[in-house]
Amino acid sequence: MIALSLHKMLHTAQGNMLLDIALNVPHGEFITLYGESGAGKTSILRILAGLLDPDDGKIAINNDVWLDTEKKINLSPQKRKVGYVFQEYALFPNMTVRKNLEYALEKNQKNQIIDELIDVIELGDLQHRNPSTLSGGQQQRVALARALVQTPDVLLLDEPLSALDIKMRLKLQAYILKVHKKYNLTTILVSHDIGEVLKLSDKVYVLEEGKIIRSGTPSEIFTSHQMSAKFRFTGEVVSIQQEEVVYIVTVLIGNNVVKVIAQNSEITDLTVGDKVMVASKAFNPVIQKIT
Structure with missing residues (x-):
């Protein structure tokens, strides 16, 4: 102590x-x-x-x-x-x-x-x-x-x-x-x-x-709890955690942090440090690696 x-x-x-x-x-x-x-x-x-x-x-x-x-x-x-x-x-x-x-x-x-x-x-x-x-x-x-x-x-x-x-x-x-x-x-x-x-x-x-x-x-x-239903931004993956059948991907955008719920298919090739794009699709956020 x-x-x-x-x-x-x-x-x-x-x-x-x-x-x-x-x-x-x-x-x-x-x-x-x-x-x-x-x-x-x-x-x-x-x-x-x-x-x-x-x-x-x-x-x-x-x-x-x-x-x-x-x-x-x-x-x-x-x-x-x-x-x-x-x-x-x-x-x-x-x-x-x-x-x-x-x-x-x-x-x-x-x-x-x-x-x-x-x-x-x-x-x-x-x-x-x-x-x-x-x-x-x-x-x-x-x-x-x-x-x-x-x-x-x-x-x-x-x-x-x-x-x-x-x-x-x-x-x-x-x-x-x-x-x-x-x-x-x-x-x-x-x-x-x-x-x-x-x-x-x-x-x-x-x-x-x-x-x-x-x-x-x-x-x-650091986590932002408010997010518009229509958005498109790029950021950096800082953590990926499994929560039962889904994954929580934490993304750093500037000095703001957001958490995105992702399916296994979305995080297959993601690792901490990757640059990603997060966008809305049918009002649900999707995450995609930027190569």
Whole structure:
């Protein structure tokens, strides 16, 4: 369980803004902080990691107090069990992939976790190469593995996939979800990608000017419940779920999400990430892959 309450006056391009939030995140949950740039999302991650001090507040992780300004408790970043993955890979260029992971080991920590992470995140063919020889997606996989070396209580992800193309984002989303579940992590993601949020998150917190203005499941936050009977649009498939004898296809159109009921014949060649056209036919929506 993460229990936090934070107050911090932030100086933004638009002027001063008070970050004023309270969160309780159950152990093992995957949450996303969502909102416009400058809403305070990254500041929350930095305060959790001990990289930014709040004006006042409290942070307790599984009943261990990391921060209590009233009691003058403020653990250093090295004493907080946090894995932090940034948009920038921040790997040591003169070290191999394996050496980058070994560098993250704590004193006297056994290196068995290195072999395990190399296996789980499929870095075996890359472990003896230097970061400069890897693609962006491969480097981000290494950064993710490095964040997990010390078996953190909390995994923080600050738009780690925003610079990657759609195919690579989908692959890395799968890795993130895999390690989140395997290591029973409590994960906090900052993302502007609605498809990514829908795929990964248990709950979404929408921030505006330093405050949480709405929270709920991704479907509650993003799904549009109103749709004209006459429409024609294109979008991207973000999930396909079977519901008894039909399928529910979730499609991202711009920043809006719609769900379409489809028959087996309509989803036979559909996969997540496909571009599709949704149109009305006899007042019933039909979905068709765009090739």
